[in-house]
Amino acid sequence: MVYAYIQDVPIDEATYRRIIDGLGPEPLPGALLHLCVREPDGRLRYIDVWESEQACAQAFDDRIHPAVDAALGGERPGSEPEVHRLDVLHASGALLDTSWS
Numbered sequence: 184m185v186y187a188y189i190q191d192v193p194i195d196e197a198t199y200r201r202i203i204d205g206l207g208p209e210p211l212p213g214a215l216l217h218l219c220v221r222e223p224d225g226r227l228r229y230i231d232v233w234e235s236e237q238a239c240a241q242a243f244d245d246r247i248h249p250a251v252d253a254a255l256g257g258e259r260p261g262s263e264p265e266v267h268r269l270d271v272l273h274a275s276g277a278l279l280d281t282s283w284s
Contacts, residue, residue, distance in 0.1 A: 186239055187274075188266045188268050189228060189230050189266075190266050191222070193260075202254040212242065213234040215278050216230070216278055217229065
C-alpha cells in the first residue's frame with residue numbers, strides 16, 4: 184500500500200525553489216506525487232505520496248536532506264517538521280497501479 188503524508192514546512196517559496204533545484208531533474212525513486220501548496224496564511228504545505236515508507240526514507244537520506252542542507256547553507260534545523268501520516272484506504276489514478284488499492 185502507498186505511504187502518504189502532509190507536512191507543513193517553515194520555509195519560503197524561494198527556499199523551496201532552491202531545494203527543488205538541488206534535487207535535480209531526475210525523479211525521486213518511489214515518489215508517486217509531490218504537491219507543494221501555499222496555505223492562506225502563507226505557509227507551505229507538502230502533500231506526498233510514495234510507493235512505500237521505505238522508498239520515502241531512502242529518498243530523504245540520499246537526495247532530499249542533502250538538497251535541503253545545500254539550500255539552507257548547512258543550517259538545517261535539528262528536527263524535521265511534524266509529519267501527519269495519512270491513513271490511505273484507497274488510491275487510484277493515472278500515477279498509480281490500481282492493483283495497489
